[in-house]
Amino acid sequence: MRILIVEDDAEAGAAMVRGLSEAGNTVTHVADGAEGLKTAEAGEFDVLVVDRMMPKLDGLSMVEALRRHGDQTPVLFLSALGEIEDRVTGLKAGGDDYLVKPYAFAELIARVEALARRRETGSVQTTLRVGDLEMDLIARAVRRDGKEIDLQPREFQLLEFLMRHAGQSVTRTMLLEKVWEYHFDPQTNVIDVHISRLRSKIDKGFDRAMLQTVRGAGYRLEV
Amino acid sequence: MRLPAIFRTNTFRLTLLFLALFAAAAAAFLGYIYLMTAGEISRLADASIAKEIQTLDAVYAKGGVPALRATMIERTAIDQPYIYLLLDESGRRIWGTVPDVPVGQSDERNIVWTHFKMAEAAPDGSRQSRLARGERQRLSGGEILFVGEDIGETESYVAKIVRALWGAGVLVVVLGLAGGILVSRNVSRSISGLNAVVGAVQGGDLRARAGLRGAGDEFEELAIGLNDMLDRLERSIGSLRHAGDAIAHDLRSPLTRLRTRLEVAMLEVEAGKSDPKAALAQALEDAEGVLRTFTAVLSISRLQAAGSAPDQRPFDPSQLAADVAELYEPLCEDQGLDFKAEMSPGLTVKGNREFLAQALANLLDNAVKYTPTGGAVMLRVRRRSSGEVEFSVTDTGPGVPDGERERVVERFVRLENSRNQPGAGLGLPLVAAVAEAHGGRLELDEGPGKVGEMGPGLRVALILPRVG
Numbered sequence: 001m002r003i004l005i006v007e008d009d010a011e012a013g014a015a016m017v018r019g020l021s022e023a024g025n026t027v028t029h030v031a032d033g034a035e036g037l038k039t040a041e042a043g044e045f046d047v048l049v050v051d052r053m054m055p056k057l058d059g060l061s062m063v064e065a066l067r068r069h070g071d072q073t074p075v076l077f078l079s080a081l082g083e084i085e086d087r088v089t090g091l092k093a094g095g096d097d098y099l100v101k102p103y104a105f106a107e108l109i110a111r112v113e114a115l116a117r118r119r120e121t122g123s124v125q126t127t128l129r130v131g132d133l134e135m136d137l138i139a140r141a142v143r144r145d146g147k148e149i150d151l152q153p154r155e156f157q158l159l160e161f162l163m164r165h166a167g168q169s170v171t172r173t174m175l176l177e178k179v180w181e182y183h184f185d186p187q188t189n190v191i192d193v194h195i196s197r198l199r200s201k202i203d204k205g206f207d208r209a210m211l212q213t214v215r216g217a218g219y220r221l222e223v
Numbered sequence: 224m225r226l227p228a229i230f231r232t233n234t235f236r237l238t239l240l241f242l243a244l245f246a247a248a249a250a251a252f253l254g255y256i257y258l259m260t261a262g263e264i265s266r267l268a269d270a271s272i273a274k275e276i277q278t279l280d281a282v283y284a285k286g287g288v289p290a291l292r293a294t295m296i297e298r299t300a301i302d303q304p305y306i307y308l309l310l311d312e313s314g315r316r317i318w319g320t321v322p323d324v325p326v327g328q329s330d331e332r333n334i335v336w337t338h339f340k341m342a343e344a345a346p347d348g349s350r351q352s353r354l355a356r357g358e359r360q361r362l363s364g365g366e367i368l369f370v371g372e373d374i375g376e377t378e379s380y381v382a383k384i385v386r387a388l389w390g391a392g393v394l395v396v397v398l399g400l401a402g403g404i405l406v407s408r409n410v411s412r413s414i415s416g417l418n419a420v421v422g423a424v425q426g427g428d429l430r431a432r433a434g435l436r437g438a439g440d441e442f443e444e445l446a447i448g449l450n451d452m453l454d455r456l457e458r459s460i461g462s463l464r465h466a467g468d469a470i471a472h473d474l475r476s477p478l479t480r481l482r483t484r485l486e487v488a489m490l491e492v493e494a495g496k497s498d499p500k501a502a503l504a505q506a507l508e509d510a511e512g513v514l515r516t517f518t519a520v521l522s523i524s525r526l527q528a529a530g531s532a533p534d535q536r537p538f539d540p541s542q543l544a545a546d547v548a549e550l551y552e553p554l555c556e557d558q559g560l561d562f563k564a565e566m567s568p569g570l571t572v573k574g575n576r577e578f579l580a581q582a583l584a585n586l587l588d589n590a591v592k593y594t595p596t597g598g599a600v601m602l603r604v605r606r607r608s609s610g611e612v613e614f615s616v617t618d619t620g621p622g623v624p625d626g627e628r629e630r631v632v633e634r635f636v637r638l639e640n641s642r643n644q645p646g647a648g649l650g651l652p653l654v655a656a657v658a659e660a661h662g663g664r665l666e667l668d669e670g671p672g673k674v675g676e677m678g679p680g681l682r683v684a685l686i687l688p689r690v691g
Contacts, residue, residue: 082518083525084577085533102514154549180550184581185515187588187650193553 001025001116002044006036006059007051007078016049019105020112033057037065045073046116049108052079052090060093067094074115078103084183106171106217113168130166130223133202133210135159144202154179155198162211162221171218195219234410238403242396249395253388261381265356268372272358275305275370283362291368292318305370306355312365319369413442417449429457462528473520474513481509519649523656532575532660537690540612541566543576544604547583551591551602559596565603572612572687574661579614579685582657585650586616586683593620598677610689611663617670621678628667654685663687 003025007013010031017027028043030036034056040048048066052059063075074097077090082100090098096118097111128135132145140156142149151159157179162170172191176182199211212220283291288309295307299320308319357371416433423431432453433446488502526532548564555562572579583602590600598619607613623631632655655665663686670680 083533084575104511180546182550182580182584183577184584185518186550186584188554188591190550190554190584193557194550196557197553 001046001112003027003047003049003112004036004040004043004045005029005049006031006033006040006054006062007049008032008054009051015105016108020109023109025112033059033062037062040066040073041069041071047112048073048075049112050075050077050095052077052081052086060089063094074118076108076111076115087183104171106169106214107173110169110171110174110217114165114170114174117165117168128160128163130163130221131208131210133163133221135163142202144206149201151198151201154194155201158194158198159202162219166221167223169214169217169220174218232407232411235403235407238399238406242399242403245399246392246395249392253391257384257388261384264377264381265374268356268374268377269358272305272356272370272372276358276360276368279368279370280360280362283364283366283368287364288317288366295320305372306357308369308371310367310369312367314367317366321371410442413440413446417442417446420449420453424453429453429460459528459530467524469524470517470520474517477509477513477516481506481513484509516649519653523649523653526578526653526656526660529660531662532578532657535574535661536576537571537573538576539568540570540572540579540614540687541568541604543580544583544602544614547580547587548602550584551587554591555600558591558594560591560594561599563599563601565601565605567605570604570606570612571690573690574687578657578660582654582685583614583616585654586614586685589650589683590616590618590620590681593681594618595620595677607686612687612689613684614687615682615684617680617682619670619677619680622670622681623667625669631667632665651683654683658685658687661687 001024003020005013005016005020005027007016007029008031013029013031017029020027028039028045030039031054033050033054036048036050036054036059037057040062048063050059050063054062057065059077059079063077066073066075075095076097076099077095078099078101079086079090080101087098096115099108099111126137128137134143136142137160142151142156142159158175161175161179172189173185175191175195176185195211195213199209203209203211208222210222212222214220279291279294282294286293292309295309295318298305299307306319306321308321309317311317355371356374357369359367359369361367420431420433432450435443435446435450437443485502485506488497488499488506491497492499492502544564545566548562552562552564587600587602594600600619601615601617603613603615603617605613605615632651651665658665666684666686668682668684670678670682672679
């Protein structure tokens with residue numbers, strides 16, 4: 001993946017470059033919004049990681065300008081401003097996701113990957129298929145290896161999200177945000193219990209466990 | 224030319240305008256008084272003279288000069304106030320109450336008004352000239368008859384009225400001007416007090432306040448409003464500063480802990496006693512804890528500083544509780560707890576969904592953490608008889624002793640029996656902050672009482688004010 005990082009904090013930028021490169025991506029780093037806008041428009045990137053507060057041109061204005069010019073490259077905003085209103089302004093300005101500083105590195109990588117993936121599957125799908133797992137989005141039915149699996153509505157949503165991001169790590173925070181739409185971290189492992197329930201439904205009785213726990217990050221639905 | 228400051232005030236200009244209007248009204252009023260008094264006196268006098276001439280003319284027509292003369296004498300004797308003078312055709316005096324009057328020799332038969340001086344012997348013998356007003360008429364036989372009236376007193380009376388009216392006019396203008404200056408100065412003084420406060424605040428002195436004179440007028444109201452506004456401003460700046468101090472204080476200890484742990488780990492790694500990876504993992508976990516604490520402290524401080532939660536909208540509390548219950552139900556089951564959720568449909572609360580969801584999540588987190596396996600947790604939404612809406616979480620855990628219930632809502636307070644549980648002591652304080660930011664409150668009570676081997680339990684209620 002080609003990733004552009006627009007971040008004025010040199011140290012944070014360098015750390016991101018190292019981490020994302022190690023995960024197998026091609027990473028470019030610029031230090032201000034004006035430079036970021038130029039670089040983003042000149043090159044082909046899969047994901048932009050943009051800090052909200054920067055000198056010269058702030059992240060919001062940069063992304064707004066980019067969207068006005070018709071560039072639809074997915075944008076992940078990084079910000080120290082974590083209130084709900086801040087998220088909303090970020091998403092309104094054309095951001096696709098919003099990560100509040102300080103964040104865990106696993107969280108950043110998971111979200112960048114999720115954004116890049118979303119772009120690949122642009123068309124509207126009616127069926128999701130991962131390995132022998134099949135989800136009919138219209139009939140709201142799930143089958144594995146032809147065997148019907150009965151899911152609660154929330155479990156269905158959870159599995160849908162995991163299937164849309166199959167092969168990628170998704171964090172607990174991402175699940176809480178995208179499936180439950182809460183933006184706070186509960187102190188206890190509520191998500192883990194939901195995952196284990198889902199796991200028991202889709203993996204029990206099959207040789208291969210599809211829903212994996214990724215240490216220090218979250219979960220992954222294996223392809 | 225620049226006028227003195229007092230004359231440039233808006234109030235003074237307004238006063239001038241009102242003064243002009245008032246003077247015009249006064250002039251009209253005084254003019255009317257003049258017409259109705261002085262004018263009326265002259266008219267009455269003239270009318271009575273005309274009537275007297277008519278009477279005398281009639282006497283003359285019947286009995287000629289002798290009858291006329293007799294009548295005039297008779298009327299003078301009964302103290303009629305008239306002046307009589309009868310002249311023959313050539314202007315010689317026949318009879319009269321005054322010796323000689325410059326009446327002219329005109330032949331006109333018409334009634335002519337004339338003013339003349341009347342000489343009268345004063346008691347001390349000197350001759351005085353008095354103003355009189357009379358009418359001359361040539362009679363049918365050619366004689367000239369004068370009937371007049373001493374109007375000296377009337378005239379001086381009218382003159383007095385006119386003088387009084389002028390005086391009144393001047394008084395109106397002078398008093399009006401003086402009043403204008405007084406009012407302007409008064410207003411300027413009141414305003415300048417307020418201006419001084421605004422200036423001081425602009426200069427950075429947030430403690431400046433407008434002085435109150437206890438007049439209870441609109442300037443007083445403005446001053447009270449200004450002071451009130453400054454009080455609020457000062458309070459909110461103060462609470463922001465307090466929030467900053469609190470965050471600094473709250474983070475210092477966990478950061479110090481982290482640092483100590485890293486130092487110890489480094490020493491141990493150097494001595495070859497420990498695995499650097501384990502130390503790093505431990506440090507990472509500590510940092511995670513610090514960040515969680517930071518986020519929680521920041522949320523609490525922001526809510527407290529803001530005074531009221533942002534983005535409040537009306538919604539169904541049971542819907543919210545059902546969503547949160549759905550999130551926690553599997554966890555309870557996993558922990559061997561009997562979970563129940565009791566909703567009351569059709570209620571409405573006004574609030575920030577996200578904050579309230581987090582508050583309920585914190586309450587359920589606590590209940591799950593402290594209730595031993597086999598216990599029960601209940602989430603309930605109900606409307607109190609007062610109209611308030613109550614979210615409550617009840618558990619069958621060890622509960623909180625009566626004396627400690629106030630304390631557990633404070634930040635970083637952790638009871639003795641909870642030390643072995645994860646957490647930083649910020650869960651309940653955040654719930655309390657959320658309740659307060661919605662104009663509500665938090666109530667801690669004993670739970671359902673001893674259940675088997677379990678403690679008295681705890682019931683925490685988040686109460687929101689009624690909507691509307």
